[in-house]
Amino acid sequence: MVGRECSIANALGVIGERWTLLSLREIMLGVRRFDQIAYNTGASRDILATRLRKLVDAGVLEKQQYEAHPPRYEYVPTESGRALVPILQGLMEWGDRYVTQGPPPTVWRHVCGAELHVRAVCEDCGEPIRADDLQLARLGQVPA
Amino acid sequence: MVGRECSIANALGVIGERWTLLSLREIMLGVRRFDQIAYNTGASRDILATRLRKLVDAGVLEKQQYEAHPPRYEYVPTESGRALVPILQGLMEWGDRYVTQGPPPTVWRHVCGAELHVRAVCEDCGEPIRADDLQLARLGQVPA
DNA sequence: CTCCTAAGTTGGAAATTCCTACCTACAGTT
DNA sequence: AACTGTAGGTAGGAATTTCCAACTTAGGAG
Numbered sequence: 001m002v003g004r005e006c007s008i009a010n011a012l013g014v015i016g017e018r019w020t021l022l023s024l025r026e027i028m029l030g031v032r033r034f035d036q037i038a039y040n041t042g043a044s045r046d047i048l049a050t051r052l053r054k055l056v057d058a059g060v061l062e063k064q065q066y067e068a069h070p071p072r073y074e075y076v077p078t079e080s081g082r083a084l085v086p087i088l089q090g091l092m093e094w095g096d097r098y099v100t101q102g103p104p105p106t107v108w109r110h111v112c113g114a115e116l117h118v119r120a121v122c123e124d125c126g127e128p129i130r131a132d133d134l135q136l137a138r139l140g141q142v143p144a
Numbered sequence: 145m146v147g148r149e150c151s152i153a154n155a156l157g158v159i160g161e162r163w164t165l166l167s168l169r170e171i172m173l174g175v176r177r178f179d180q181i182a183y184n185t186g187a188s189r190d191i192l193a194t195r196l197r198k199l200v201d202a203g204v205l206e207k208q209q210y211e212a213h214p215p216r217y218e219y220v221p222t223e224s225g226r227a228l229v230p231i232l233q234g235l236m237e238w239g240d241r242y243v244t245q246g247p248p249p250t251v252w253r254h255v256c257g258a259e260l261h262v263r264a265v266c267e268d269c270g271e272p273i274r275a276d277d278l279q280l281a282r283l284g285q286v287p288a
Numbered sequence: 289c290t291c292c293t294a295a296g297t298t299g300g301a302a303a304t305t306c307c308t309a310c311c312t313a314c315a316g317t318t
Numbered sequence: 319a320a321c322t323g324t325a326g327g328t329a330g331g332a333a334t335t336t337c338c339a340a341c342t343t344a345g346g347a348g
Contacts, residue, residue, distance in 0.1 A: 004170075136252060
């Protein structure tokens with residue numbers, strides 16, 4: 001029930017529930033209001049409210065008032081939320097390649113002008129990261 | 145209930161359920177047998193069996209016999225499974241930075257010798273990908 | 289006054305997950 | 319032959335989560 005001490009598990013504790021990443025996708029697309037996020041993801045409203053509250057509590061999103069009368073709020077990403085963009089992009093490209101039938105439904109362009117494809121590289125040497133090029137330096141433990 | 149046509153949603157349809165990414169983490173760590181994956185993740189055995197079967201059906205894992213009498217199997221990643229490594233690494237580093245209290249529980253080393261930190265760059269220009277440097281070229285539609 | 293919008297909340301039904309125990313097949317030991 | 323142990327599950331019922339539709343709140347528009 002506890003499992004290995006691990007930052008993947010900790011990350012999924014914040015963003016690993018159903019609808020959470022899809023809601024973040026909408027927010028990254030610029031859709032920042034409750035009703036539209038609910039409609040575009042397909043999440044039911046009660047679950048969406050719970051997820052958004054959790055993301056705000058975890059510091060991934062901020063609730064900003066965009067209208068005073070009546071009070072209305074929108075959800076904007078914090079630094080930690082923006083740091084998820086490459087992960088979402090990676091998931092999207094993995095889905096494009098291995099799951100989605102037909103052409104990619106969504107395509108981004110980078111400021112450099114090219115159609116965006118993300119590549120994960122080692123921060124030090126700049127070489128692409130491949131499964132075989134890694135070795136463990138320290139491993140989180142599994143509680144007894 | 146349907147939501148936007150989107151490869152993130154499609155990807156999460158395969159790897160988005162609880163325990164799936166943690167099981168893949170164990171497999172990437174080299175833990176490839178049922179009992180150990182169950183123990184190290186904390187997943188219950190029936191759910192784990194369901195998840196592993198789904199990953200095999202989706203072509204993310206392969207079941208390989210490693211012993212004939214009695215028949216015993218282990219789960220090994222396919223190409224599509226290995227392609228998830230940078231995503232897992234990205235999730236781990238996001239967790240290290242924004243969620244985990246204290247030092248990173250797990251640390252990897254790259255073949256170049258450095259402690260591994262992943263950086264997402266544009267495949268064309270090589271520049272890091274930041275949330276502000278993207279623009280939409282095409283957007284998946286939400287069914288009416 | 290009535291209707292409309294945005295952002296939720298509520299309550300009960302439906303689906304999923306969790307937990308424990310059990311099963312199968314075989315090996316090794318006594 | 320009878321026990322004991324191991325790997326990889328399956329079965330059944332309880333506990334938890336999710337889903338859905340309707341309701342609420344707070345104001346604006348006609």
